[in-house]
Amino acid sequence: MEEGYKKNLLKRIITSIVIILPIVATILFANIWIFSILISIICLLAMIEWIKNKFNKIFLGFLLILNFGFWSIYFISLGISKGFNEFEVYFQYGLIIFNTALFDTFAFIIGSKFGETYIVKKISPNKTLEGLVGGLLASLFFSILLMYTQDYSYLIVIYFILGGFFAFIGDLLISYFKRLSGTKDTGAILPGHGGILDRIDSHLLATPLLIIISIVMFTI
Numbered sequence: 664m665e666e667g668y669k670k671n672l673l674k675r676i677i678t679s680i681v682i683i684l685p686i687v688a689t690i691l692f693a694n695i696w697i698f699s700i701l702i703s704i705i706c707l708l709a710m711i712e713w714i715k716n717k718f719n720k721i722f723l724g725f726l727l728i729l730n731f732g733f734w735s736i737y738f739i740s741l742g743i744s745k746g747f748n749e750f751e752v753y754f755q756y757g758l759i760i761f762n763t764a765l766f767d768t769f770a771f772i773i774g775s776k777f778g779e780t781y782i783v784k785k786i787s788p789n790k791t792l793e794g795l796v797g798g799l800l801a802s803l804f805f806s807i808l809l810m811y812t813q814d815y816s817y818l819i820v821i822y823f824i825l826g827g828f829f830a831f832i833g834d835l836l837i838s839y840f841k842r843l844s845g846t847k848d849t850g851a852i853l854p855g856h857g858g859i860l861d862r863i864d865s866h867l868l869a870t871p872l873l874i875i876i877s878i879v880m881f882t883i
Contacts, residue, residue: 695743698753699736706732708859716860718840727836727867728860734871741878758809759826759873760866765805766798766827767834767865773797787838795831802827826873830865837864 706728713724735756742752774794782790806823809815837860 695736695739698739702732702735705859705863709863712858712860716841717844719843720840724840728863730871731863731867734874738874738878755877756874759870759877762802762805762823762826762873763830763865763869765801766830768798769801770794770798770831783835786842787835790831790835790838798831799824799827822873822876825876826869829872830869833868834865836868837861 709728710725713721713728718724738756739752742755743749771794774789774791774797777797778789778791778793780792781788782792782795784790802823803820806815806820809823810817810819
C-alpha cells in the first residue's frame with residue numbers, strides 16, 4: 664500500500680508540473696489571447712467529459728465549468744483594461760490557482776497518510792477531516808508567507824482559507840456526480856489525476872469566488 668501511494672503521488676506531482684508549465688508560460692508571456700484559448704480548451708474538454716460520463720444535470724455542469732472560464736478570462740481582461748500591470752494581473756490569477764492546487768495537494772497527502780475521520784463517506788469515501796485540515800493549513804501558511812513577503816493585508820489569510828474551503832466543496836460536488844454515475848475518474852488523460860474535470864473540480868467554485876472578491880476589493 665505504501666509503494667502504491669508513493670507511485671500515485673509521483674504521478675500526481677509529474678502531471679501537476681506538466682499542467683502548470685503552460686500556465687506559467689502564459690503568465691510570463693502575459694498574452695490575453697493565449698490565456699483565453701488555454702482556458703477555453705480546458706473548459707471544452709471538461710464539458711466533453713461531463714457528457715461522456717453521463718453525469719446528471721448537464722445544464723448545471725456546463726454552468727459550473729463556463730462560470731470558471733468566464734471569470735478567469737474576465738478577471739484578466741478587466742485588470743488589463745483598468746491599467747494594472749499585465750504581469751501583476753496574471754500573477755494574482757496564478758496565486759488563486761496555486762492556492763487551490765496547494766490545498767488540493769496537501770489535503771490528498773495528509774488525508775492519505777493520516778486520514779481516519781471520514782466526513783462524507785457516502786459521497787466521497789476518501790474525504791477525511793484530517794485531509795481537509797491539512798489542506799486548510801497549507802493555505803494558511805501560504806497566505807502568511809505572502810503577507811510577510813509581498814506586503815499583503817492580513818485579509819489575505821481569510822481570503823485564501825476561504826478559497827481552500829470552497830476548493831473542498833467544489834471537489835465534493837464533482838465527487839457527488841461521479842458517485843451517482845458510478846464513475847471513479849472522469850477520464851485518463853492526466854496520469855495520477857484522471858480527467859480534466861478531476862483536475863479542475865476544486866477550482867470550479869474557488870476560482871470564481873476569489874476573483875469576485877478581488878474585483879469587489881479593487882472596486883471599493
